[in-house]
Amino acid sequence: MALSSGSWALPAPVPASSQQPACSGPAPAACCSTVLMSVRVSVSHSGIRPLCLPGAGSDSLRLQLSMDPNIAGEFRLALRDTSGNRSVFIAEFDLRSVQYEVKSSRCHEMRLAAAPLDCIRFNFRCDREAEAWSTVVLSSLREAHRVANINACESDGKHISEAAPDQRTSTSLLLIEELCSELSKAIEAGDIQAASQHASALARQKAVLTIQPSPKNYTDGEISLSVVVEDASSSCCVTVIVFPYMSVATLKQQVFLEYGFHPRVQRWVIGQCLCADPRSLASYGVQKDGDTAYLYLISARQARVTRQLFQQDLDNSLLASPLPLGSSLTSQVWRGYSTLPSKLPHNNQETGGGNNKASDIKDVLDFEKLHLNDRPNKANKTQQTDWACPSCTFINKPSRPGCEICATARPDLQTCIQQEKGRREDRREPGVSSS
Template structure:
């Protein structure tokens, strides 16, 4: 607990043994104090207690003039910045005392150096100060960035006191921040994500190569570039949760090959997306994604497994249908920008398509739509429930003769 002494406040005091001094640890104490009247002024004092119980100061060090390093669980080292660069090694009685002292010490050291850099800038800092007089936002921006870095270091070190201090300073500036966990080493490995795409009348499955730390917003843009689904009509569901644009795939548990996500497509009307906005948003997003997809030609077929259930996929956009069927005999199909961003192709189950798919008869067992001339189901071989329509037979024969 902090103790006030005059204009100084003792933050912490602990027993240590010091090398190269030969004095025993029972009589030596490290004491860290701060000046209550001057921000950033911290003093490290080495005190000795004699047999009579009197405490005397052996040495005092300004934290701005020292370097402090944690060597092991019970051993710390302090070195002077200026010649002769003397060093002292402190050995603590227990790991718990060493850890508590290290937390308070490192927090105070960072604060003293931060204040020192602001009060006594280096040559580069003086140059920045001069530039800041002409453009005040330059110095302000550099200080804000430094506060963000200090906050990140404090959180990583588990220093709650420093984290609160830096977070408070940032809050006073009222600046906009984007705080996310740093990607882990395993997040740099690309995985195959199984995406089940559904709309009001159809569904299919495609495989998309992604990184676990990418956000849902980035994934929406990737699907727009590769398959033509505008981000405004995409709704992603992972682990029974409606995904937010700012969160990453890893935050929803997507780490391994074969993990599944569901993509539901809305119509342009439900997404409140006008034709002019479709054109503007589409052109801007394609321009931003140009480094990833230099040409607007057809996207290569997904390398992973594709859907095993292909019913009515002719209603899906040409990119998805073309890449999923895996037909290698056809030449590459060219798409213009208007073809890709035109959300009319997202109106799945339109009247024209419905009239084509419903021209046959529906199997009562598996609901597969068979040609009008088939006597039995093509999938499960169930007999046709009603006799063939004579007019339908004639229409089919006429169609074949025209071919």
């Protein structure tokens, strides 16, 4: 059972002040430290600088391990003379500057990692005390070296962060991953001090991170989200299977893959809030089946989405998240990338524009699977999409999730349909009476 220097990257040499010879009073570092364990030992020393160990071989010597609670990885190993009524520090060492090895059940050896490479052997009174001491000191030694390695990498963090991503060494990436894991554990455990230290270490390296809550924080299972899709001329209602922990950006990608609407043309409104990409659906109140969201589509020209950009992003998305066989986008060529399609003109209507008009129709998204509601074609598009506020009866534009006058929430789709039927009947009544 040994821990040698070969297992750990040696930190910078510890200043001579951290290795204190015999003195007449307690060391200042020990005064503000927390003692982890103290045991009686006898010692034998060999080295270039023999230590003055009064009472060596007797029961007056105590081996003491302490730590500074305010500094991570700061452990001190000290020898104290407790003969008579006094307590004198004979020697004290920074735990990062030593190698500690268990020689036998009652004999341990400590060597200094730097010159003059002194060696001290500790003999314990019983196996139980020796085993308990080795458990504490070896775990503390591992923690001290771990923090020392992190600090050593932090000192080079500036050079690492300025290098190109492909120039980062595997060691630095391993360190960043370890820090992220430790940060996650510290936050979950509520350890503010450790979390602050790990976050500071990552900040010094300017690591690019993606931080989001774990799915454990959200409602389990998928839910059916009712989505009202609208553009400047038409609307429909679809059901999208989502998870509450999904971000709005992920939802945009899902709609992109399933229906062909580029993320740039999508504007999501949930709970009268314009959704931001980083936030989760749960943060907007999406928790159960049937919750409603509104998807408003702007034109590709307004979103600056070209055919080339659309196809490139679609290919990348398909590679990252392959769709199951038979999916519409895997078997169809590129279709419209901007808005919901207008209804095709009747045969008795003029279709001006020639080839341009035919090209526009050809480029429209095949929207049959969205189950568009069968509505008669109307000359007045405003009547087709506007909705009446149930409180103040103000006629609102289709793009508003709430009333422009009184801020009342927009009624559901079924209520809008009933309102539209009522307005039609009101318009028919005068004509019926005149006949």
